[in-house]
Amino acid sequence: MSDPKATDTAKPAQQVTSRAADTSARSAVKAATDPIRSLDPVRGGESETYEAHWTGRLLIFLRVMAVLSMAKGLYHWSIVCGLGGPPEGFEYQPTPWQTATVYFAVIDLVAAVGLWLAAAWGAVVWLTACVSMAAVEVFFPQVYGGRLLVVAAEAVLLFSYLFLAIQSAREHPN
Helix, strand or coil, X not given: CCCHHHHHHHHHHHXXXXXXXXXXXXXXHHHHXXXXXXXXXXXXXXXXXXXCHHHHHHHHHHHHHHHHHHHHHHHHXXXXXXXXXXXXXXXXXXXXXXHHHHHHHHHHHHHHHHHHCCCXXXXXXXXXXXXXXXXXXXXXXXXXXXXXXXXXXHHHHHHHHHHHHHHHHHHCCC
16 A cells, blocks of 8 residues: 555645746746836847747847947047047047037947846937937037038938837737
8 A cells, every 4th residue: 555654745745846836937927917027128138938039139239239339438538538539639629529529428338338238228328329429410510520421320220220129019019
């Protein structure tokens, strides 16, 4: 016959296992239905039950833009510190040029951090930096010289982000 003590110890083990499975299932459902989590455009590091090709592409794009924004911010800071830029130095430049240089030195680095984290605020700061650079180039050519190639590059990057964000949003219909 069977030992009654053996069956008694098997039951609590099964109950613990089923409780752990129930808790895991509840936390997965909670994460999927949590309204705060559904606002995030990119969920890096979480396992998905489906293949999110556009979300992955968007995440790669954001990381590349983070590296470029970091490079731009460090370039502007090098000009402020006197390591590059005009031979006369930063302090002898016109005030609008100095203001724009410091503005882009700060905003590009902040955008780089936000983009790397794939945070919504990072994309907003980066979009602000893109539009600001295009506006300075178009409406204030005396500041940086009105380079239309920079405006075109910013526009291509902006529309690339919008395309990827829309495609990623279509993958997450909830």
